[in-house]
Amino acid sequence: MKTLFTIFLLVFSLSLFAQESPKKPEKPKRKLSFSQLFKEIENCQDTIYRLENAVINLQNEPERFTNRYLADSISHSYDTILIKPQIELKNIQFEGGNVLCFRKMKFARRMILQQIKETHLKIIFDYCSFANDLDLQNNHFYVIQMSNSGFKTNLNVIKTNTFHNGICFQFLKSNVNTFFINDVDNLNLEITNAKIATFYTTDVRGEENLLNIKKTELNDLFIENTQIKASQWLDCVIKKNFLNMTDNHIIYLEKLKVLDTLFWLIDTEKSLDVVDCDFQKPITLNIINLPNENTHFRWKFLNKKIVFADGSSGKPYQAITNEELKNEDKFSKLMAIYFRFYAIYKFCGDMESANACYVEMKEIETRKLKHDHEQKQTLKTYLDWQMNEFLHTFSDYGTDYVKSLIYAFYVILGFALLYFIFPSQEDNLSKNRFLKFFTKAIEYFRTDKQILDFQQEKRKEELEKLENFRQNLVNSQSEIPRIISFLGKPFYYQNLYLTEFALWLLHRTDLAKGKWSEIPARRKLFLGTLVSVYFVFYVCNGLFMRALNAFALSLNFFTTLGYGEMQARGWIKYLAVLEGAVGWFLLTVFSASLVSQLLQ
Numbered sequence: 001m002k003t004l005f006t007i008f009l010l011v012f013s014l015s016l017f018a019q020e021s022p023k024k025p026e027k028p029k030r031k032l033s034f035s036q037l038f039k040e041i042e043n044c045q046d047t048i049y050r051l052e053n054a055v056i057n058l059q060n061e062p063e064r065f066t067n068r069y070l071a072d073s074i075s076h077s078y079d080t081i082l083i084k085p086q087i088e089l090k091n092i093q094f095e096g097g098n099v100l101c102f103r104k105m106k107f108a109r110r111m112i113l114q115q116i117k118e119t120h121l122k123i124i125f126d127y128c129s130f131a132n133d134l135d136l137q138n139n140h141f142y143v144i145q146m147s148n149s150g151f152k153t154n155l156n157v158i159k160t161n162t163f164h165n166g167i168c169f170q171f172l173k174s175n176v177n178t179f180f181i182n183d184v185d186n187l188n189l190e191i192t193n194a195k196i197a198t199f200y201t202t203d204v205r206g207e208e209n210l211l212n213i214k215k216t217e218l219n220d221l222f223i224e225n226t227q228i229k230a231s232q233w234l235d236c237v238i239k240k241n242f243l244n245m246t247d248n249h250i251i252y253l254e255k256l257k258v259l260d261t262l263f264w265l266i267d268t269e270k271s272l273d274v275v276d277c278d279f280q281k282p283i284t285l286n287i288i289n290l291p292n293e294n295t296h297f298r299w300k301f302l303n304k305k306i307v308f309a310d311g312s313s314g315k316p317y318q319a320i321t322n323e324e325l326k327n328e329d330k331f332s333k334l335m336a337i338y339f340r341f342y343a344i345y346k347f348c349g350d351m352e353s354a355n356a357c358y359v360e361m362k363e364i365e366t367r368k369l370k371h372d373h374e375q376k377q378t379l380k381t382y383l384d385w386q387m388n389e390f391l392h393t394f395s396d397y398g399t400d401y402v403k404s405l406i407y408a409f410y411v412i413l414g415f416a417l418l419y420f421i422f423p424s425q426e427d428n429l430s431k432n433r434f435l436k437f438f439t440k441a442i443e444y445f446r447t448d449k450q451i452l453d454f455q456q457e458k459r460k461e462e463l464e465k466l467e468n469f470r471q472n473l474v475n476s477q478s479e480i481p482r483i484i485s486f487l488g489k490p491f492y493y494q495n496l497y498l499t500e501f502a503l504w505l506l507h508r509t510d511l512a513k514g515k516w517s518e519i520p521a522r523r524k525l526f527l528g529t530l531v532s533v534y535f536v537f538y539v540c541n542g543l544f545m546r547a548l549n550a551f552a553l554s555l556n557f558f559t560t561l562g563y564g565e566m567q568a569r570g571w572i573k574y575l576a577v578l579e580g581a582v583g584w585f586l587l588t589v590f591s592a593s594l595v596s597q598l599l600q
Contacts, residue, residue: 057095059097063182064101097121111132114139125146130150179200187210191212192214203226213233214233250547254278256274258277339361405590553576
């Protein structure tokens with residue numbers, strides 16, 4: 001007991017007289033100017049220069065370290081500063097200015113900026129080159145500007161870098177191997193006249209993310225899990241790419257040239273504008289969510305092809321091979337994407353794009369019908385497939401009524417050719433009329449008969465009818481009303497004088513009076529020329545009239561199912577019925593196509 005009491009007194013006395021140990025004073029932050037920083041970096045003999053928890057004063061710096069605009073000739077006039085060690089700046093504060101400028105420098109190793117929390121700070125790299133990576137990690141500043149700079153390796157923007165109050169990243173006239181942006185809030189990116197081997201952004205969050213990329217060449221483009229308020233691509237070339245733009249608000253693409261297949265997940269609420277772009281291979285789509293009223297994406301920019309990509313495998317689905325056509329689920333998803341574009345085009349009144357999209361959609365359907373027929377081999381599947389093939393050829397699936405009209409005209413001409421070869425009525429080239437004409441011509445030149453004689457023989461019956469009419473009129477004057485006699489006499493004399501005038505004219509113009517053998521040689525040459533011209537005219541007139549009759553007959557049968565006023569003789573009547581059936585079918589398709597386009 002005494003022992004315990006003694007120990008208690010001893011401990012109590014020690015605690016009573018003991019003094020508290022003083023707190024260790026906080027180490028003051030190191031302060032230096034920007035020029036001093038670079039002298040230390042240049043003189044550093046180690047492979048890594050590390051500066052942490054320091055304050056850098058930006059006042060009264062030389063011109064090359066300021067934000068003052070310098071012409072290219074002045075920037076080139078500076079000697080290049082070679083930075084040999086790897087630079088690591090962490091938790092640095094800046095005072096006396098808001099611009100940190102690196103001009104005409106060559107970084108041999110990596111440069112890392114970490115935990116720099118300066119919302120007013122603007123970092124400029126002008127005429128700089130990086131042999132290794134530039135890593136931006138967990139920073140918070142105003143803007144980074146790259147101009148006339150190049151990267152042999154990577155530019156990495158990672159680990160929640162946050163930018164505020166304006167364009168956060170300007171990349172002007174610079175080259176980079178890999179531009180990697182990951183885990184960033186509120187990204188505002190401007191790239192102009194740059195060459196980038198791989199551009200990769202992922203996990204970029206916030207409601208103010210902007211992409212403004214102009215006149216830039218990218219070999220590989222990857223945009224994943226990025227919410228973008230506005231995206232503008234102007235006059236760019238993209239060679240290989242994976243483009244995932246989901247939860248976007250505004251997307252604007254102009255003069256964008258994509259050389260490889262574009263894998264694109266589109267999901268935007270406000271607008272999508274694609275102007276004068278060239279997608280040289282099909283666009284692979286997985287998600288389509290576009291506003292009808294603010295989507296302007298002409299079908300010709302899609303290269304007339306859309307490919308569906310399964311989100312799980314990422315493999316393109318084109319509905320071409322039998323293996324792909326067996327997959328009903330992917331087929332329906334691909335058709336849904338086509339129909340979504342078709343609905344957008346119709347809503348916007350872009351009928352050219354709507355019709356082109358519809359034709360391509362029906363092409364896929366035709367391939368599916370062909371595949372179904374090969375699987376089942378029934379009459380219905382065969383007719384379904386062939387009907388689609390016919391509609392494609394005849395009217396582009398009802399989208400081009402002019403094309404159907406042209407094909408109908410070709411059918412009419414085809415049947416007219418048959419009617420021309422096998423005429424159903426006499427003309428100048430028919431056998432009987434042709435033999436009669438040549439027989440009279442031979443008789444005319446071998447005998448003393450004149451053209452007047454042939455015409456009198458031809459008009460003999462006509463003259464006898466006129467004379468009988470006159471006699472009947474004279475003998476009936478007392479038995480008929482005077483009006484008949486009054487009108488009948490002028491009619492008789494009119495026809496008589498016209499007939500006599502025609503005969504007189506033929507007599508006066510008859511050049512071959514007498515036998516051909518008795519005509520002088522010089523006159524034979526003149527008459528032979530006239531006869532040749534007349535016979536050519538006779539043949540041409542026969543050809544023209546036969547062609548006209550054949551076309552009229554074909555048009556009549558085509559439009560009246562073979563039951564028009566013109567009658568076909570012989571076996572041609574069966575051909576006429578066939579043309580009528582074909583015409584009824586083609587005119588029905590033409591009418592449907594025309595009505596469809598009028599309703600649109």
